[in-house]
Each structure stands twice: as C-alpha cells, then as structure tokens.
Amino acid sequence: MSTNGDTVPVPTTPTPTSATAPEATPASAAASAPASAPATTAGPPAAPVHPVAEPVSPRRRWLSILSALMIVLGCVLVPVTAASFWARTTITDTDSYVGVVGPLASDPQVQAAVEQELTAKVMTELSKLDIMGSLTTALEQRGVSPALAQALALLQSPVQDRTEALVSRIVDRVVTSDAFANVWVSANRVAHTQLIRLLEGQTTVLTQQNSGQVVVDLNALSGAVRVALQDAGVPGASRLPDIGGTVVVGDGQRLSQAKTAYQLINGLPWVLLVVTVGLLVGGVLLARRRTRATLLTLGGVLVAALLTLVAVRVGGDYAISGIKPGNRGAAGSVVTAVTDRLRDILRVIGWLALAALVVTALTGSGPRASALRRSVGGTTSRAWGAAVAWRHTPLVAGAVALVAVVVLLAVDLPVWLAFALVVVTVVAGVLAWRSIRPADAVA
Secondary structure, three states, rough: EEEEEEEOOOOOOOOOHHOOOOOOOOHHHHHHHHOOOOOOOOOOOOOOOOOOOOOOOOOHHHHHHHHHHHHHHHHHHHHHHHHHHHHHHHHHHHHHHHHHHHHHHHHHHHHHHHHHHHHHHHHHHHHHHHHHHHHHHHHHOOOOOHHHHHHHHHHHHHHHHHHHHHHHHHHHHHOOHHHHHHHHHHHHHHHHHHHHHHHHHHHHHOOOOHHHEEEEEOOOHHHHHHHHHOOOOOOOHHHHHOOOEEEEEEEHHHHHHHHHHHHOOOOHHHHHHHHHHHHHHHHHHHHOOOOHHHHHHHHHHHHOOOOOOEEEHHHHHHHOOOOOOHHHHHHHHHOOOOOOHHHHHHHHHHHHHHHHHHHHHHHHOOHHHHHHHHHHHHHOHHHHHHHOOOOOOOHHHHHHHHHHHHHHHOOOOOOOHHHHHHHHHHHHHHHHHHOOOHHHOOO
C-alpha cells in the first residue's frame, strides 16, 4: 500500500508451522514428550522361540533303530547270562550242589519229611510181623480163656498207637544225629546225578524209579534205625528188613521240561556275558541322545532283573507243585537253597543298575537330567511347586519307584505282591520320566 508516493510495508500474520512442517517421526515425538507423561503400557510378552529341530537323516534314523534293538536284546539277555553263570557254578558241579543242599540236613522241613517217611516204613514192616496177633494166637493155643484172648485183642490198637509214638521219637533221634547228616550228603550226590541226567535230556531216568521223581534215598539209615529200635526195646525190631525210605526233592516230569533252557544257558556263560555287555554298550554309543539311552538301558536292566526274580519264585513253585504234600516242604527247601545263588546274582545286578540309574539321572547332561536336578534342588518356589504338584510329579513318582525297587531287592515277597510291585515300579518310572519338563531346565 502506498501513500503520497511512498511505499509503506504491510505487516503479515505468520503462517502456522504445522501447516507446512513435515510429519513428525515417532522417535522425535517421543523425545519431545514431557517427562511427566505416563509411560505407554507394554503388550503381552512374546512366546518363547524354540529352536527348530534339525532334520534327521535316513542314516541317523537307521542307527537309532539299531540302537533301540541292541538295548532291548541286551536287556533280554541279562537274566539269561545270570542264569548261565548260576547253572555252571551250582547246577552242573556236584561238589557245589552238595555244598548248597548239604546244610539242609538240619532244616526242620527236611527232617520232618524224613521222619514221616521212615516212621511210616517202620510201622508198615512191624504190622507185617503182626506181633500182637501172634501173641494172642500163642496164648489161645496154650489154653488161655477166650475172655483173656479177647481182652488182649482189644489192646492191639492202643499198643500200636504207643508203638508208633515210640518209633517216631526214636526216628527223630536218628534224623537229628550226625549219621543222618552224612547219609543226606551221600544221597544227594546220587540225586544230583539223576537231576543232571534229566536236564541233559536222558529221560530214561524217569522210568527207573519213583515214577520219574528225583529222590534222596535213605536206605543207608536202615542200620542206624534198626539198632536204635532194638535199644529202645521195640518188639520185633531185630526182625525188621532194610527200610528203603526216600524223600522226593523234584518232579522229574516237570524238570525234564527245562532241558532246552538248561542246555542253552549252560553252554557259554562268558560268551553270553561279552555279547550282553557289547549289545548294551553299543546301543548307548549308537544312540543320538546318549544320556537318555543310558537311562533307558539301566532301567531296562533293572526291570529285567526284577521280573526274573519273580520268575524264579514262580518256577520253583511250579517245580514242586506236583509232589505230594508230605514231601513238598522238603522239596521247597531244596529248591530255595539251590536257587539262592541265582537270586543273589540278580539282586547284585539290580542294585548296580539302580545305583547307576540314580547317578546318571542326577549328573547327566541331557535336558531331562537338568530339569530333574532343578526340581530336586528346589532353587525357586516355582520349581519346587512344579516338582511336587500332582500334575507334574517327577519326584513323587520317582520316589515311589525307588521305594518299590528297594523293597523288591531287599525282601522275599509272595509272588503276587512281588509282581504287583514290579508293575508299580514300571508305571511310576514312566510317570516320572514323562512328568519331567525339559523346558524347565532353561526356564
């Protein structure tokens, strides 16, 4: 605008900068925000990113299958190897066998069976002599009144009962003497020959005596029993023949059924040991996760030992179930004594496997071992709570399995209870394994 030819500047209103300024960036906006402004609420945390598993090559997959097969076969061969060493050191060696069953001469059940057998034999032979009948006839021939002869006849039954009680006491005295111990050892050497012949497949022994039963012949005690009866004044003792009593210690028909297993396990115990150890160690070395494979191998060996312990009891009961009740107690004592060494071998294997399993579980380098150590240590309340909560029960289930194994290895239980505890052990062990969360190791 001009006045009198002069130009006068006209003031202008400044244009707001917001109209022409470029859009502010989030960073500059955040920088220009007042310090007192409240912070923006963060969103939910992102889910943890798990590493993607590397693809398994076909060669690795076949090696894993081979590893599993070797471990399973090795666990199956563990009881076979134990039985092989037992058969070689106890069953086939006569001196070892006699050393095991010799002390049974003082076993109450064996003594009771022998006493019952010898007493029955003596009374049978005395009844054949018919001493009371001969006495009554002689008195009648000499003119004794019929009433007196009838009274003597009535005394026959009480006299027989008193005689049987006297004979039983005398036989018991003989059975508890050193003479019986010597006869028992000698007779068991003969019985061992029968046993080996049966296990080697020579079934002709089944038709030779006692309906194919393995017996301990007590004929050598005849002289000692006869002398003791004479000294006690038993009527007719001097006229007794040899008393050929026997005690059945095994059912030959059922023992002969075990000949195939016996011939298999008796052949090469050291070869079986090398093969078994090679399979187990090789299976672990071929595994992709060796700590896991070691735990599974030790668990398999432990379960195999426990199941075999139960099987030994079942087999012993089956071997004597066909024997008459009078001899079943003595036969059971013999079977128990003979299989004691096998049970000891299996218990040693079980204890070693259990100790190695616990050590490996607590010191292994795998994710499950790390998670287990975290649970056992209880480094935080959250970790301890997750360990003992019923939905995550590695410690509870592991403790149940551990207690069941210790009881099975330390105590002789009835067959049904032992088998039940084996099932509890397996179920609790699997539950403990499945309950351990490997992710907890890195949480």
